[in-house]
Each structure stands twice: as C-alpha cells, then as structure tokens.
Amino acid sequence: MTASILQYYDSFDEWARLETPAGIVELDRTLRIIDRSVPAACDMLDLGGGPGRYTLAMAERGHRCQLVDLSPHLVEEANARIAASPHASTTPRAVVGDATDLSAFADASFDCVLALGPFYHLTKSEDRTAAARDCFRVLRPGGIILAAFIPRLSGVADLIDRAARSPEQVNVSAFTDAATDGIFENPSAEGFQSGCYLTPLEAGDLFRASGFQVDKTISVRSIHYGREKAYLEVAHNDPDLAKVMQKQADKLSLNEAVVATCGHALIVASKPDP
Numbered sequence: 001m002t003a004s005i006l007q008y009y010d011s012f013d014e015w016a017r018l019e020t021p022a023g024i025v026e027l028d029r030t031l032r033i034i035d036r037s038v039p040a041a042c043d044m045l046d047l048g049g050g051p052g053r054y055t056l057a058m059a060e061r062g063h064r065c066q067l068v069d070l071s072p073h074l075v076e077e078a079n080a081r082i083a084a085s086p087h088a089s090t091t092p093r094a095v096v097g098d099a100t101d102l103s104a105f106a107d108a109s110f111d112c113v114l115a116l117g118p119f120y121h122l123t124k125s126e127d128r129t130a131a132a133r134d135c136f137r138v139l140r141p142g143g144i145i146l147a148a149f150i151p152r153l154s155g156v157a158d159l160i161d162r163a164a165r166s167p168e169q170v171n172v173s174a175f176t177d178a179a180t181d182g183i184f185e186n187p188s189a190e191g192f193q194s195g196c197y198l199t200p201l202e203a204g205d206l207f208r209a210s211g212f213q214v215d216k217t218i219s220v221r222s223i224h225y226g227r228e229k230a231y232l233e234v235a236h237n238d239p240d241l242a243k244v245m246q247k248q249a250d251k252l253s254l255n256e257a258v259v260a261t262c263g264h265a266l267i268v269a270s271k272p273d274p
C-alpha cells in the first residue's frame with residue numbers, strides 16, 4: 001500500500017491542489033481553524049505535511065514546525081521550499097517518516113500535531129490506532145491535534161463522480177466495500193489509491209481511545225463543498241454577500257449533517273493536562 005501512495009504523490013502536484021477553487025477555500029478555512037485552536041509560538045509537528053504549504057504558513061505565524069511525510073519526493077520539495085523561504089533558519093528540515101511510527105520523536109515534544117493527510121490513507125485499523133497513539137505520546141499535556149478525515153458519506157458519494165470520470169478506478173466490489181465498511185481499494189494503478197472513510201463517530205472514537213478529549217469535529221469546506229468556484233465568483237462580484245456566506249459556512253461547519261457530507265473534516269482534540 002505504501003508503494004501505491006508514494007507512486008501517486010510522485011506524479012500528483014500536491015502544492016497546486018491548494019491553488020484550485022476547492023483548494024483555496026480548504027486552505028483558508030483550515031488556516032483559520034488552526035489559528036483559533038493553537039496558542040502563539042508553538043512547537044508543531046506537520047505530519048503528512050506533503051510539500052510544506054502548512055509548515056510555511058505556520059512558520060510565518062511564528063510557530064516552529066517540523067514536517068514529516070511518507071513521500072521522499074514531497075519531503076525533498078518541502079525542503080527546497082523551506083530553504084527558499086524567509087523562515088529557513090527557524091524551520092527544521094523536513095524528514096521522511098511514517099505516521100504509524102513516530103519513534104524518532106521523544107515523548108511530549110510538541111504543542112500541536114497537524115495531521116492533514118495520513119489518517120484517510122491508513123486503511124488498516126491497527127495502523128490508525130498506532131498513529132493516533134503516537135500522536136498522543138509526542139504531544140505535551142494540553143497539546144492539540146488537528147486531524148483530517150474523509151467522512152464516509154462524503155467519500156462514498158464522491159465515488160459516483162469518480163466512477164463517471166475514471167471508470168477504471170471504481171468497480172462494483174470497490175464501491176460496495178467503501179459504502180459498507182469505509183475502506184476503498186482502487187482496483188487500478190491510476191489516481192488516488194486506497195482510502196479510509198470513517199464516520200464522524202468512528203473518527204472521534206479513534207482519538208478518544210488513545211486518550212484524547214475530542215473538542216470539535218469541523219467540516220473544512222462546509223456548505224461551499226463542490227461550489228467553491230461559484231463562491232469565489234460571488235466573492236469577486238459582491239464581497240459583502242461573500243462575507244455573509246463565509247460567516248454562515250463557518251457556523252454550519254459544526255452541523256453534523258454538513259460534517260458528514262461535505263468533504264474533508266477535522267477532528268480537533270486535546271491531550272488532557274492532569
């Protein structure tokens with residue numbers, strides 16, 4: 001499975017993903033959620049940080065952010081971007097690593113873990129548990145994790161679009177398994193590979209079982225989901241209306257139906273401080 005993830009990220013332009021209309025909205029809301037959730041000048045772990053978009057944004061905000069990613073190709077790209085940024089001297093070099101084994105980091109090393117990627121790639125329950133436990137271990141008491149997951153209803157519904165666009169990537173058993181137990185196995189070598197679509201309850205339980213207190217489950221794209229291009233057009237034509245839409249989208253991002261059906265969601269959880 002690792003090989004197919006690496007193959008996918010070797011050819012997919014992950015940096016450019018956040019420059020599409022959907023990506024612009026995802027990045028904007030994710031950054032605002034992070035800003036609201038973490039204290040100033042944190043030690044952060046950007047787990048599954050890819051080419052470093054969030055690491056650099058965190059460095060700009062005065063956090064010290066360590067990027068770890070499974071993909072050597074993306075780590076190399078991240079290091080080139082870090083080196084070329086004004087934050088090269090305060091940001092550690094990105095390293096290759098697996099979310100299921102953070103033994104390179106001591107207990108209680110970080111105030112915040114951003115896990116904006118690994119959990120929806122981990123299709124084995126024991127791997128998700130190992131990753132959640134290690135995130136808990138490397139956090140200081142009172143530390144925060146923001147972990148992205150793809151809610152089951154949303155992930156499965158998206159497979160309908162994907163089957164139309166790329167028929168080789170979705171067959172009867174892959175669709176049935178995804179709808180039944182949330183594990184999608186792409187039968188082809190093309191496109192985004194296996195994925196894990198947890199229900200919001202399962203996602204919360206995963207982190208609670210490792211000792212976290214789940215503070216919030218937030219839809220990232222909220223009611224803008226699938227309509228980001230239209231929303232950005234409104235923002236261009238009528239900024240006041242767009243501001244109201246954004247405010248309502250922020251409010252509705254906590255609505256359970258929105259969380260379940262509108263693309264990526266974030267678990268915001270904390271390590272109790274006894």
Ligand SMILES: C[S@@+](CC[C@H](N)C(=O)[O-])C[C@H]1O[C@@H](n2cnc3c(N)ncnc32)[C@H](O)[C@@H]1O
Binds near residue numbers: 069121
């Ligand atoms: C969709 S990208 C997200 C990148 C970045 N966090 C963002 O939000 O723009 C998912 C990332 O998770 C990484 N990843 C997948 N499985 C992982 C694992 N087990 N450990 C560490 N990183 C992993 C991938 O290599 C990829 O960079």
